[in-house]
Amino acid sequence: MAPNRTYLDWNATAPLSAPARAAMLDALRLPGNASSVHGEGRAARGALETARRQVAALVGAEAPHVTFVSGATEAANHVLTPEFRMGRAPLTVSRLYVSAIEHPAIREGGRLDPERVTEVPVNRDGIVDLAALENLLAGHDRSAGLPMVAVMLANNETGIIQPVAEAAAIAHAHGGLMVVDAVQAVGRVPVDINALDADFLILSSHKIGGPKGVGALVSRGEVLMPKPLIRGGGQEKGHRSGTENFHAIVGFGAAAAAALENLEERNAAIAGLRDRLEAGMRQAAPDAIIHGETVPRVANTCFFTLPGLKSETGQIAFDLEGIALSAGSACSSGKVGESHVLSAMGYDPNLGALRISLGPDTTDEDISRTLAAFAKIAGRRRPTGEAA
Known part of the structure; x- marks a missing residue:
């Protein structure tokens, strides 16, 4: 400072935290591409998968369910889409319901047209109005597609913690999906994707002492996934193509491990x-x-x-x-x-x-x-x- x-x-x-900095310096010494099958590539892959396990542990998820992206904004644009797959079957999301206090990356609606985004009000204390959410979802036209609900766990301006598990219960009762921006919550409160009953969590490295320019979309399973935002070489199991931001991901993993201590x-x-x-x-x-x-x-x-x-x-x-x-x-x-x-x-x-x-x-x-x-x-x- x-x-x-x-x-x-x-x-x-x-x-940038000391553990993240040290991990990144070590990663910079590894010459291999994590997609290569030779020894150098396998060493890079091992470091990348260690980071995946560390980020998964931060939110009580399974490591295979972590997709590394460039940051929370990309994660939001990845998951906020009308096009999903349930296994091999296509699935359509017809409307996004967002709390009125969401980060602009969520409020913009990602890949959904603006007219398909509905705001859910909050009360004077800045807490999402669950009764209003219930009423909105009760009126949702399921014949057009599923509803998706996005409520952040901790607001980035006020720090106020939202009743995410209760909102998820309402979303799922109406056959919807639940997306949670956990960017400001991890490292500050315990976060567990299963306890929150969230289908997807959005994370950002640089909010917890990791490097800038890397984040993650964490899913509860692998059967339900959004259509990829970035396609090409098939990295990240095809969910996010492009050579991974390797040293930043390794730093993210180290920061995630330190955040739990x-x-x-x-x-x-x-x-x-x-x-x-x-x-x-x-x-x-x-x-x-x-x-x-x-x-x-x-x-x-x-x-x-x-x-x-x-x-x-x-x-x-x-x-x-x-x-x-x-x-x-x-x-x-x-x-x-x-x-x-x-x-x-x-x-x-x-x-x-x-x-x-x-x-x-x-x-x-x-x-x-x-x-x-x-x-x-x-x-x-x-x-x-x-x-x-």
Whole structure:
């Protein structure tokens, strides 16, 4: 980390972990292609399959059910499609039901036409409305094809944990498929694809200390699979063709294994730091709004509003104080705009909010420095409600 800087944007990307870095350096020394049958190729294949087992273990899945892709966005575009196969038989998905707080990669609908995407509302606490989901699926026309439901496990902006298993039960009761974006949940809460009753999970390496540019689509079985997005040489059992991003996949596997170690203890420590942060924020600015503070959240995330402080103004102000945080999702080429998550929760989209996300390397000193910056920035707000 750069001197005199405090990094509190772990939900955007986690710094590359030591185990991932070491594994990648070892992988770079292997010359073989994992698709080759000679000794060098078999060595590369062995390292790749070790990573597959490590990623599968992170979510309680079977290793053969892990398909490596370039990241969560590709995984979303892979699985959000009208064309599936159940064994050799074609299967059609006619409509996608997405929660209103989904990441843009999910809300865009992947390969389904926009008119086939229906939003499921959330309540004021940012939790998906299960009764609304039930009503929508009850009205689904099964003669046109199956419904697909997509609900994230932990929201990337608020950190709020969603009732995924309950949503999956509703989806399956109506003959539908369940897709879960678990990107912000793995490494922060226990994740098990079977306990969640999910058909597919979406994962991203760089959120857990692995390298950027690699992720996975994890399925519950191999009988039901989407039509491939990328076809060609037949890698990844034909589910995703193209030479694998080998050293990145190996780093992803190492990061996944590390994410499982001391999970409860690590997150208890992070929760303590976040609680101290939020208590200090309340003391410095009693009018601050901490979104989702009364409902289950992942331990590392604080999504807050300082009335009178615009998102972009606040982000710049903290950056000038040496604090790296974000104004929500960091997946829009640096753009800072209205939060669709706040809008879905019933807040004025112009209200503005900032996200602080902690990680295993966050220290007490980082929290103290952030609170000092927070007090300074909060104190500069003008009585009119405009940021200074």
